Amino acid sequence: MSKNFTFLGTENIPLTATLIVPGRLNHQEMLALEQQMEGRKIIWLCEENVVLPDETEHYLAEQNAEAASFSVSDPGLDKVGLQLIKDLGNNGVVIFLPGKVNALHGSASHIEAHTLSALCELKLPVTPLAVHDPMQTRLRTTTGTSGSYLVFKPEIAVAKVNPAKWLQAILLGISEAFSQRPFLQESLGYNLLKGLKLNSKMKIIDGTNDQERNYGIILGVALAFAKHIKEQTHKQRVAIILPPGIGGLVANLAVIFAGKTPVNINFTASHDAIKSCISQADVDKFITADPFVRKVSDFPWPPVRDLIHVERILPTLKKSIKRWVIVTKILPVDMIASFAKIKKTGGDEEAVLLFTSGSSGAPKGVPLTHRNLLANVCQFSTRLGLIENSSLLGCLPLFHSFGCTATLWFPIIQGITIVSYPSPLETKRLAELIEKNKVTFLLSTPTFLRGYMRRVKPEQLASVKLVVTGAEKLPTSLAESFYKKFGIFPQEGYGLTETSPATNFNVINPPTQTPEADLSSAKTGSVGQFLSGIAVKMTDAATDKECDIDQSGIIWLKGANIFSGYLNNQEKTDEVFEDGWFKTGDVGRVDEDGFLHIEGRLSRFSKIAGEMVPHETLEAAIIEVLGLDDETERKVAVVGIPDEKKGEAIILLSCITDAATASQSCIDLRYKLLDAKIPSLWCPKDILTVSEIPILASGKLDIKGCEDLVSGLR
Numbered sequence: 001m002s003k004n005f006t007f008l009g010t011e012n013i014p015l016t017a018t019l020i021v022p023g024r025l026n027h028q029e030m031l032a033l034e035q036q037m038e039g040r041k042i043i044w045l046c047e048e049n050v051v052l053p054d055e056t057e058h059y060l061a062e063q064n065a066e067a068a069s070f071s072v073s074d075p076g077l078d079k080v081g082l083q084l085i086k087d088l089g090n091n092g093v094v095i096f097l098p099g100k101v102n103a104l105h106g107s108a109s110h111i112e113a114h115t116l117s118a119l120c121e122l123k124l125p126v127t128p129l130a131v132h133d134p135m136q137t138r139l140r141t142t143t144g145t146s147g148s149y150l151v152f153k154p155e156i157a158v159a160k161v162n163p164a165k166w167l168q169a170i171l172l173g174i175s176e177a178f179s180q181r182p183f184l185q186e187s188l189g190y191n192l193l194k195g196l197k198l199n200s201k202m203k204i205i206d207g208t209n210d211q212e213r214n215y216g217i218i219l220g221v222a223l224a225f226a227k228h229i230k231e232q233t234h235k236q237r238v239a240i241i242l243p244p245g246i247g248g249l250v251a252n253l254a255v256i257f258a259g260k261t262p263v264n265i266n267f268t269a270s271h272d273a274i275k276s277c278i279s280q281a282d283v284d285k286f287i288t289a290d291p292f293v294r295k296v297s298d299f300p301w302p303p304v305r306d307l308i309h310v311e312r313i314l315p316t317l318k319k320s321i322k323r324w325v326i327v328t329k330i331l332p333v334d335m336i337a338s339f340a341k342i343k344k345t346g347g348d349e350e351a352v353l354l355f356t357s358g359s360s361g362a363p364k365g366v367p368l369t370h371r372n373l374l375a376n377v378c379q380f381s382t383r384l385g386l387i388e389n390s391s392l393l394g395c396l397p398l399f400h401s402f403g404c405t406a407t408l409w410f411p412i413i414q415g416i417t418i419v420s421y422p423s424p425l426e427t428k429r430l431a432e433l434i435e436k437n438k439v440t441f442l443l444s445t446p447t448f449l450r451g452y453m454r455r456v457k458p459e460q461l462a463s464v465k466l467v468v469t470g471a472e473k474l475p476t477s478l479a480e481s482f483y484k485k486f487g488i489f490p491q492e493g494y495g496l497t498e499t500s501p502a503t504n505f506n507v508i509n510p511p512t513q514t515p516e517a518d519l520s521s522a523k524t525g526s527v528g529q530f531l532s533g534i535a536v537k538m539t540d541a542a543t544d545k546e547c548d549i550d551q552s553g554i555i556w557l558k559g560a561n562i563f564s565g566y567l568n569n570q571e572k573t574d575e576v577f578e579d580g581w582f583k584t585g586d587v588g589r590v591d592e593d594g595f596l597h598i599e600g601r602l603s604r605f606s607k608i609a610g611e612m613v614p615h616e617t618l619e620a621a622i623i624e625v626l627g628l629d630d631e632t633e634r635k636v637a638v639v640g641i642p643d644e645k646k647g648e649a650i651i652l653l654s655c656i657t658d659a660a661t662a663s664q665s666c667i668d669l670r671y672k673l674l675d676a677k678i679p680s681l682w683c684p685k686d687i688l689t690v691s692e693i694p695i696l697a698s699g700k701l702d703i704k705g706c707e708d709l710v711s712g713l714r
Contacts, residue, residue: 004147005032008176012152014127017088019045020095021119022129022150023170024110027055029131029148033095036150041092043068043084047115050099051516068094072118081122094124102512103519105136106382106532108170112517113592116163126161128153130173134181137382137532139374140414141194142183149177164550167594171535172558178533179560183378184371187346189256191374191413193219194333196253199415206246207395207421207433213246215412220325222253223340224317225310229258232285232308237261237353239278239286241299243422244394244407247310251287252398252408256351257342263353264399266363268697271300273363277355278302280365280567346370353567354401356497357696365567366401366497375560376405376500379531381414383507384441384466391417392441393434395424400698401501402470406443416441424699427451427632431460438463445471445699446478449490451632453481461486468493468505471700473598475620476524477629494527494598496584498576500561504528504596526595534559541587541602541612549590552599556581587614603703606640606648613650613682615640622652622684625672634693637701638684639710651710652684659689688713 005028025033034042044060044067046052060067066087070080084094096119098110108130109116120126130151151173156165183191200216213221229238238255240262242248248264255262263281265274286301287308293301301307314321328336337344351370355363392411396403411418419437421430424444431452433439442464449469452461467482467490474492483489493505506522521529530536538553539546547553562582565573576583587605588598600614607613615638622628628635635655643649657665670683690713694705 005029006147006149006177006180007036007152008149008180009152009173010036012127012154014125014155015091017085017090017092017125018094018127018155019084019119019122019124020093020127020129021111021116021166022096022098022131023108023174024098024131025129027053027059029150030056030095030097031059032148033129033150037093037095041089042066043087043092043094044097045069045084045094046097046099047072047118050097052097052099056097070118070122072114074118077118077121078123081124084122085124100516101519102509102514102516104383104385104507104509104521106379107519107521108174108530108532109167109594110519112519113163116166117592120161120163120166123158124161125158126156126166128156128166128169128173130170130177132174132177132532137178137378139183139191139378139381141191141198142186145182149180151177162548163592164548164590167590168535168537168549171530175533175535175559178375181560184375184560185345185347186370186374187343187349188351188370188373188409189259189342189346190337190344192253192256192409193337193340193342195413195415196222197328197333197336199412200329202411202415202417204246204249204418204420205433205437207419207429208245211246216329217325218246218250218253219328220321221314221317222250222257223324223328224320225250225254225314226257226340227320228313228317229254229260229285229287229308233258233260235282235284237263237281237283239263239265239281239283240398241265241267241286241288241296242292242310242398244396244398244403244420245422246420247289248398249408249418249420250314251310253412255287257340259341259343261350261353261367264397264404266355266357266397266399266697267296267299268397269363274300277363277365280355281353348564352404354399354404354497357400357698357700364569364572366563367565367567368500368563372500372561372563373405373409375533376502376531377410377413379533379561380406380410380502383505383528383531385507386414386416386441389417390440391419391437392443393430393439394418394420394443395422395430396443397697401497402443402495403698405500405502424448425451428455431456434464435460435462440465442467444469444490446474447472447634447695447699449478449482450630450634453485453630454632458486461488464488466507467491470495470502470505471698473616473620475623475629477620477624479524481629489524491522492527494596498563498582499534499557499559499584500563502531503534503557503559503561504530506595520593523591523593523595526591526597528596529594530596534561536590536596537581538589550592552587552589554602555584555586555588555596557584558582587612606650608643608648608650608681609646611679611681613640613648618650618678618682621673621676621678622669625669625676626656628656634695634701637693637706639706641710641714643685649685650682651714652687653690653693653706653709654687655690655692657687657689662687662689
């Protein structure tokens with residue numbers, strides 16, 4: 001029976017008496033664990049209100065197993081622990097049974113927060129046991145394997161036992177198990193091929209002209225185009241300068257199928273940034289389209305001889321496209337892969353090259369591997385749990401990490417219809433597309449979300465089941481206003497280009513009528529729980545010493561989705577990696593239910609008189625007191641400047657303040673913030689009037705642009 005289960009970290013099993021606390025444990029996993037503990041006395045422990053599987057209750061009764069229970073409300077839990085230790089002898093083990101709960105697939109813990117706290121109050125040494133079930137976290141293009149990974153982590157001494165240390169160990173254990181999954185050695189191209197064939201009836205709808213192409217046709221077009229790309233390019237990477245749409249999708253697929261690396265260029269960046277990206281990428285050809293060349297005329301276009309115009313080439317490939325469409329309908333995937341010379345394995349080889357947004361400096365190259373991207377598609381889709389016939393709105397730029405993973409690779413591999421549009425700003429047209437095509441999943445940013453508040457009718461979003469925002473903090477007031485108008489509460493997520501990108505997001509899990517506990521999967525003010533396979537640790541921002549994850553600190557991550565280093569930039573790579581952990585540069589904490597709360601980017605804090613002031617929190621407060629929630633565009637931004645007396649001072653950039661009355665407006669704002677219980681130290685020292693707040697194409701605040709504005713105005 002145990003042959004279906006993989007045990008890791010068995011060297012961490014203490015030889016002395018210990019309390020084993022698994023994050024989750026079904027009946028078969030319980031039997032495997034019992035066999036692993038053969039020869040040692042076992043006491044099964046559960047909370048008195050837990051609902052155990054029927055087969056577990058029957059088994060314990062039939063085996064006359066020794067069992068005990070406790071209550072979370074028991075004031076003498078330490079005495080319960082003493083009795084358990086006495087009953088165990090020298091090397092016995094107490095194994096906690098989490099029981100049945102209603103939780104999302106891939107959840108790290110099936111233990112309610114108050115139960116976990118009670119377990120810690122038993123005053124026993126705790127051995128965390130992470131349990132990872134591959135059948136609950138897999139791509140549609142892979143078969144998965146039965147059985148689970150059970151990972152023992154080092155015992156936590158009685159004096160140090162707390163829920164935060166246990167959860168950190170569980171997340172690390174699941175990360176170690178997830179990283180061993182065989183599908184991570186496959187190639188992105190092979191999985192895209194499988195996805196297009198498996199989901200051949202799914203389609204992409206181009207919102208600019210309402211053209212539709214099913215995935216079966218897209219597969220034939222991409223394979224034919226891939227051959228042309230192989231013939232025309234000599235370097236490994238190929239630049240793509242296209243917005244979301246059929247052309248952008250086909251171009252990216254064709255480059256992948258050609259065995260090359262797509263580089264989606266940010267055509268909204270400055271000329272210097274664009275030239276830097278092109279130079280770093282070392283490309284010799286650029287895929288684009290004539291209409292787009294005319295539309296983005298100020299782009300520093302390379303010579304015409306280096307351009308591959310997709311709308312010119314595809315008509316010349318009609319015969320080849322027809323052959324591939326027929327072939328891909330008839331032949332099995334492995335034979336198609338062989339004919340098209342698509343590698344089945346990819347692993348740690350580069351699959352895609354992206355660039356950081358440059359919101360706080362020059363863009364850095366971020367090579368993402370096949371392993372990174374397949375991991376994140378799996379993590380993202382597992383958490384999302386979309387139902388059959390789902391569709392998403394794909395309007396985020398393809399050069400943006402979320403636009404790339406969530407609106408290119410994810411829908412193809414998992415079988416989701418894409419409704420595309422080249423701009424996230426035209427909310428009126430986007431709403432028409434959502435209504436017409438019954439879109440169920442909307443990805444956006446708080447900045448873009450504001451556009452829906454003014455220009456869109458509630459009934460136009462009636463089909464939408466989930467709205468997820470990222471890139472910047474989602475103000476609670478905006479989320480509440482959106483819910484009031486549309487009946488959908490936007491859920492906040494978190495990620496970075498370097499993490500492929502999603503690491504956390506909230507998903508509403510409706511309450512059930514079953515006796516099992518409903519574990520929350522969303523919490524307002526947080527960015528959600530960690531996706532399966534991602535580990536976290538925190539370090540104190542002032543001392544750099546590691547602290548418990550429930551304490552405010554710099555967030556470090558580890559997992560199969562995290563990149564291995566910046567392109568040709570070892571210095572920057574060394575700055576963000578330490579012992580395999582990636583330093584995000586964001587400050588946050590993890591609460592008792594495992595939800596991550598972002599307190600701000602380290603670069604978006606000001607240290608004023610020794611106190612760390614978070615810019616994003618202050619901006620949210622200013623937006624609320626000034627009643628700017630319904631504005632479709634960002635109207636204010638906080639910037640920190642050097643100050644001789646206090647180290648730093650806060651400056652507010654404002655589009656709504658008259659320059660002639662800026663001083664009085666600053667005083668008025670101060671009183672409003674103080675009334676809202678904002679500390680005096682946080683209040684802006686000055687307000688500078690600007691015509692607009694610099695925003696990147698991804699919807700993020702352009703921090704460097706804001707700093708340049710302040711420098712120019714002072």
